[in-house]
Amino acid sequence: MPARARPSHAVVEERRQAVLRYVAEHGETRIDDLALHFGVSLMTMHRDLDDLATRHLLRKERGRAVAFPALTMETATRFRENSSLAAKEALCAAVADRIRPGSTVLMDDSTTLFPLVPALARLDQLHVVTNSIGLAQRLGSAPAVSVTLLGGCYRSDFNSCTGPAVPRALSQIRADLALMSATAILEGRLFHPLSDYVEVKLAMLASADQTLLLADHSKFGKTATYAYGSVADYHAVITDTGTPEAELTAIRDLGVPVETVAPE
Secondary structure, eight states, X not given: OOOOOOOOHHHHHHHHHHXXXXXXXXXXXXXXXXXXXXXXXXXXXXXXXXXXXXXXXXXXXXXXXXXXXXXXXXXXXXXXXXXXXXXXXXXXXHXXXXXXXXXXEEEOSOGGGGGGHHHHHTSTTEEEEEXXXXXXXXXXXXXXXXXXXXXXXXXXXXXXXXXXXXXXXXXXXXXXXXXXXXXXXXXXXXXXXXHHHHHHHHHHHHTEEEEEEEOXXXXXXXOOSEEEEEGGGSSEEEEETTSOHHHHHHHHHTTOOEEEEOOO
16 A cells, blocks of 8 residues: 655645634644544644744643734734735735836735745845835845835834834835735724834825735734724725625725735
Protein backbone atom coordinates (compact mmCIF):
# COMPACT_ATOMS: atom_id res chain seq x y z
CA MET A 1 0.00 0.00 0.00
CA PRO A 2 1.55 3.37 -1.01
CA ALA A 3 2.34 5.85 1.74
CA ARG A 4 -0.15 8.66 2.14
CA ALA A 5 1.17 11.94 0.75
CA ARG A 6 1.88 14.61 3.30
CA PRO A 7 -0.39 17.67 3.08
CA SER A 8 1.19 20.79 1.61
CA HIS A 9 2.32 23.70 3.77
CA ALA A 10 -0.67 25.72 2.51
CA VAL A 11 -3.12 23.00 3.56
CA VAL A 12 -1.50 22.68 7.00
CA GLU A 13 -1.55 26.45 7.49
CA GLU A 14 -5.20 26.63 6.45
CA ARG A 15 -6.05 24.00 9.07
CA ARG A 16 -4.05 25.82 11.73
CA GLN A 17 -5.86 29.07 10.98
CA ALA A 18 -9.14 27.18 11.31
CA VAL A 19 -7.98 25.80 14.66
CA LEU A 20 -7.07 29.32 15.76
CA ARG A 21 -10.51 30.65 14.80
CA TYR A 22 -12.22 27.78 16.60
CA VAL A 23 -10.27 28.37 19.82
CA ALA A 24 -10.92 32.12 19.56
CA GLU A 25 -14.66 31.51 19.24
CA HIS A 26 -14.76 29.18 22.25
CA GLY A 27 -12.22 30.92 24.50
CA GLU A 28 -10.57 27.65 25.42
CA THR A 29 -10.88 24.08 24.17
CA ARG A 30 -9.58 20.67 25.22
CA ILE A 31 -6.87 19.41 22.88
CA ASP A 32 -8.46 15.99 22.41
CA ASP A 33 -11.75 17.68 21.47
CA LEU A 34 -9.89 19.76 18.86
CA ALA A 35 -8.31 16.64 17.36
CA LEU A 36 -11.72 15.00 17.12
CA HIS A 37 -13.38 18.11 15.64
CA PHE A 38 -10.73 18.53 12.92
CA GLY A 39 -10.36 14.82 12.20
CA VAL A 40 -6.63 14.58 12.91
CA SER A 41 -4.54 12.56 15.32
CA LEU A 42 -3.75 13.87 18.77
CA MET A 43 -0.09 14.10 17.77
CA THR A 44 -0.94 16.22 14.73
CA MET A 45 -3.09 18.54 16.84
CA HIS A 46 -0.25 18.95 19.34
CA ARG A 47 2.05 19.93 16.47
CA ASP A 48 -0.51 22.44 15.21
CA LEU A 49 -0.92 23.97 18.65
CA ASP A 50 2.83 24.04 19.29
CA ASP A 51 3.25 26.01 16.05
CA LEU A 52 0.46 28.45 16.91
CA ALA A 53 1.78 28.90 20.45
CA THR A 54 5.32 29.54 19.17
CA ARG A 55 3.89 32.33 16.99
CA HIS A 56 2.09 33.71 20.09
CA LEU A 57 -1.30 33.18 18.44
CA LEU A 58 -2.74 31.21 21.36
CA ARG A 59 -1.63 29.69 24.66
CA LYS A 60 -1.14 25.94 24.99
CA GLU A 61 -1.71 24.79 28.52
CA ARG A 62 -1.98 21.33 30.05
CA GLY A 63 -4.57 19.50 27.97
CA ARG A 64 -6.13 22.62 26.46
CA ALA A 65 -5.68 25.53 24.08
CA VAL A 66 -6.56 29.02 25.34
CA ALA A 67 -7.31 32.12 23.22
CA PHE A 68 -5.90 35.57 23.83
CA PRO A 69 -8.37 38.38 24.73
CA ALA A 70 -10.66 39.46 21.88
CA LEU A 71 -9.16 42.96 21.57
CA THR A 72 -5.67 41.56 21.21
CA MET A 73 -6.81 39.21 18.45
CA GLU A 74 -8.67 41.96 16.60
CA THR A 75 -5.69 44.30 16.53
CA ALA A 76 -2.36 42.51 16.78
CA THR A 77 -0.52 42.08 13.49
CA ARG A 78 0.50 38.51 14.28
CA PHE A 79 -3.17 37.46 14.25
CA ARG A 80 -4.16 39.46 11.18
CA GLU A 81 -1.28 38.69 8.82
CA ASN A 82 -2.37 35.18 7.78
CA SER A 83 -6.14 35.60 8.09
CA SER A 84 -8.22 35.73 4.87
CA LEU A 85 -4.96 35.62 2.92
CA ALA A 86 -6.48 34.52 -0.41
CA ALA A 87 -8.98 37.39 -0.24
CA LYS A 88 -6.24 39.90 0.60
CA GLU A 89 -4.17 38.71 -2.35
CA ALA A 90 -7.16 39.16 -4.66
CA LEU A 91 -7.82 42.68 -3.36
CA CYS A 92 -4.20 43.69 -3.90
CA ALA A 93 -4.16 42.22 -7.40
CA ALA A 94 -7.22 44.31 -8.23
CA VAL A 95 -5.49 47.60 -7.39
CA ALA A 96 -1.93 46.85 -8.52
CA ASP A 97 -2.39 48.36 -11.99
CA ARG A 98 -3.81 51.59 -10.53
CA ILE A 99 -0.46 52.52 -9.01
CA ARG A 100 1.69 54.56 -11.37
CA PRO A 101 5.49 54.76 -11.53
CA GLY A 102 6.74 58.02 -10.06
CA SER A 103 3.76 58.47 -7.77
CA THR A 104 3.61 58.95 -4.01
CA VAL A 105 1.46 56.38 -2.22
CA LEU A 106 0.27 56.41 1.39
CA MET A 107 -0.24 52.99 2.98
CA ASP A 108 -1.51 52.39 6.49
CA ASP A 109 -0.46 49.53 8.77
CA SER A 110 -3.11 47.13 7.46
CA THR A 111 -1.88 43.60 6.78
CA THR A 112 -4.37 43.60 3.90
CA LEU A 113 -1.75 45.56 1.93
CA PHE A 114 1.17 43.17 2.51
CA PRO A 115 0.49 41.06 -0.63
CA LEU A 116 0.84 44.22 -2.74
CA VAL A 117 4.58 44.46 -2.06
CA PRO A 118 5.82 42.38 -5.06
CA ALA A 119 3.84 44.55 -7.49
CA LEU A 120 5.13 47.75 -5.89
CA ALA A 121 8.71 46.50 -6.04
CA ARG A 122 8.48 46.34 -9.85
CA LEU A 123 7.59 50.03 -10.25
CA ASP A 124 10.15 52.75 -10.98
CA GLN A 125 10.54 55.87 -8.85
CA LEU A 126 7.72 54.95 -6.49
CA HIS A 127 7.60 56.75 -3.15
CA VAL A 128 5.75 54.91 -0.38
CA VAL A 129 4.87 56.69 2.87
CA THR A 130 3.73 54.44 5.70
CA ASN A 131 3.57 54.04 9.46
CA SER A 132 3.95 50.27 9.06
CA ILE A 133 7.37 48.89 9.92
CA GLY A 134 6.31 45.58 8.39
CA LEU A 135 5.62 47.22 5.02
CA ALA A 136 8.80 49.28 5.18
CA GLN A 137 10.85 46.14 5.83
CA ARG A 138 9.21 44.28 2.96
CA LEU A 139 9.86 47.15 0.56
CA GLY A 140 13.41 47.74 1.77
CA SER A 141 14.98 45.49 -0.86
CA ALA A 142 13.21 47.13 -3.81
CA PRO A 143 15.87 49.37 -5.40
CA ALA A 144 13.46 51.66 -7.28
CA VAL A 145 11.12 52.25 -4.34
CA SER A 146 11.85 54.90 -1.74
CA VAL A 147 10.15 54.51 1.62
CA THR A 148 9.36 57.17 4.18
CA LEU A 149 8.60 55.63 7.56
CA LEU A 150 6.36 57.83 9.68
CA GLY A 151 7.92 57.70 13.13
CA GLY A 152 6.21 58.19 16.44
CA CYS A 153 5.24 55.88 19.28
CA TYR A 154 6.08 52.29 18.37
CA ARG A 155 3.25 49.80 18.97
CA SER A 156 4.71 46.30 19.03
CA ASP A 157 1.38 44.50 18.58
CA PHE A 158 0.84 46.40 15.31
CA ASN A 159 4.53 46.60 14.39
CA SER A 160 3.85 50.21 13.42
CA CYS A 161 3.98 53.77 14.70
CA THR A 162 1.24 56.04 15.96
CA GLY A 163 0.80 59.09 18.17
CA PRO A 164 0.68 62.83 17.35
CA ALA A 165 3.93 62.76 15.37
CA VAL A 166 2.37 60.66 12.60
CA PRO A 167 -0.58 62.96 11.68
CA ARG A 168 1.77 65.95 12.04
CA ALA A 169 4.16 64.48 9.47
CA LEU A 170 1.27 63.56 7.17
CA SER A 171 0.02 67.17 7.20
CA GLN A 172 3.18 68.13 5.32
CA ILE A 173 2.81 65.45 2.63
CA ARG A 174 0.69 65.42 -0.54
CA ALA A 175 0.21 61.96 -2.03
CA ASP A 176 -1.30 60.78 -5.29
CA LEU A 177 -3.00 57.78 -3.72
CA ALA A 178 -3.85 56.37 -0.29
CA LEU A 179 -4.41 52.64 0.12
CA MET A 180 -6.05 51.70 3.41
CA SER A 181 -8.17 49.09 5.13
CA ALA A 182 -10.49 49.04 8.16
CA THR A 183 -10.88 46.85 11.23
CA ALA A 184 -14.68 46.89 11.18
CA ILE A 185 -17.39 48.12 8.79
CA LEU A 186 -21.11 48.17 9.41
CA GLU A 187 -23.58 49.55 6.85
CA GLY A 188 -20.86 51.76 5.40
CA ARG A 189 -19.60 53.14 8.72
CA LEU A 190 -15.99 52.55 9.73
CA PHE A 191 -14.73 51.56 13.18
CA HIS A 192 -11.43 50.91 14.95
CA PRO A 193 -10.74 49.73 18.51
CA LEU A 194 -7.92 52.27 19.15
CA SER A 195 -8.26 56.04 18.84
CA ASP A 196 -4.61 56.65 17.92
CA TYR A 197 -5.02 54.69 14.71
CA VAL A 198 -8.21 56.56 13.87
CA GLU A 199 -6.17 59.77 13.84
CA VAL A 200 -3.62 58.22 11.47
CA LYS A 201 -6.29 57.05 9.05
CA LEU A 202 -8.02 60.45 9.03
CA ALA A 203 -4.70 62.19 8.39
CA MET A 204 -3.95 59.88 5.46
CA LEU A 205 -7.37 60.58 3.96
CA ALA A 206 -6.70 64.33 4.16
CA SER A 207 -3.28 64.01 2.53
CA ALA A 208 -4.14 62.07 -0.65
CA ASP A 209 -5.72 63.04 -3.97
CA GLN A 210 -7.32 59.62 -4.38
CA THR A 211 -8.26 57.11 -1.69
CA LEU A 212 -9.10 53.41 -1.99
CA LEU A 213 -10.44 51.19 0.79
CA LEU A 214 -9.47 47.51 0.60
CA ALA A 215 -11.45 45.28 2.98
CA ASP A 216 -12.15 41.56 2.83
CA HIS A 217 -15.48 40.06 3.84
CA SER A 218 -14.37 39.35 7.43
CA LYS A 219 -14.33 43.09 8.19
CA PHE A 220 -18.03 43.63 7.48
CA GLY A 221 -21.00 43.45 9.80
CA LYS A 222 -18.87 44.45 12.81
CA THR A 223 -18.24 47.47 14.99
CA ALA A 224 -15.43 48.57 17.31
CA THR A 225 -15.05 51.28 19.96
CA TYR A 226 -14.31 54.31 17.76
CA ALA A 227 -16.32 55.36 14.70
CA TYR A 228 -14.46 57.52 12.21
CA GLY A 229 -16.67 58.38 9.26
CA SER A 230 -17.81 56.14 6.46
CA VAL A 231 -16.85 54.63 3.14
CA ALA A 232 -18.07 57.89 1.58
CA ASP A 233 -14.65 59.32 2.49
CA TYR A 234 -13.11 57.03 -0.15
CA HIS A 235 -13.26 57.15 -3.93
CA ALA A 236 -13.93 53.39 -4.15
CA VAL A 237 -14.17 50.22 -2.07
CA ILE A 238 -12.61 46.92 -3.15
CA THR A 239 -13.82 43.79 -1.38
CA ASP A 240 -14.28 40.11 -2.14
CA THR A 241 -17.28 38.07 -3.16
CA GLY A 242 -17.82 36.79 0.38
CA THR A 243 -19.06 40.18 1.60
CA PRO A 244 -22.81 40.16 2.42
CA GLU A 245 -25.04 41.76 -0.20
CA ALA A 246 -26.64 44.01 2.43
CA GLU A 247 -23.24 45.55 3.18
CA LEU A 248 -22.54 46.08 -0.52
CA THR A 249 -25.91 47.77 -0.92
CA ALA A 250 -25.17 50.11 2.00
CA ILE A 251 -21.94 51.18 0.30
CA ARG A 252 -23.67 51.83 -3.02
CA ASP A 253 -26.43 53.78 -1.25
CA LEU A 254 -23.71 56.17 -0.04
CA GLY A 255 -22.75 56.79 -3.67
CA VAL A 256 -19.44 54.94 -3.48
CA PRO A 257 -18.37 52.56 -6.27
CA VAL A 258 -17.71 49.06 -4.97
CA GLU A 259 -15.76 46.36 -6.76
CA THR A 260 -15.89 42.70 -5.73
CA VAL A 261 -13.18 40.21 -6.61
CA ALA A 262 -13.12 36.44 -6.29
CA PRO A 263 -10.28 34.89 -4.26
CA GLU A 264 -8.47 32.03 -6.00
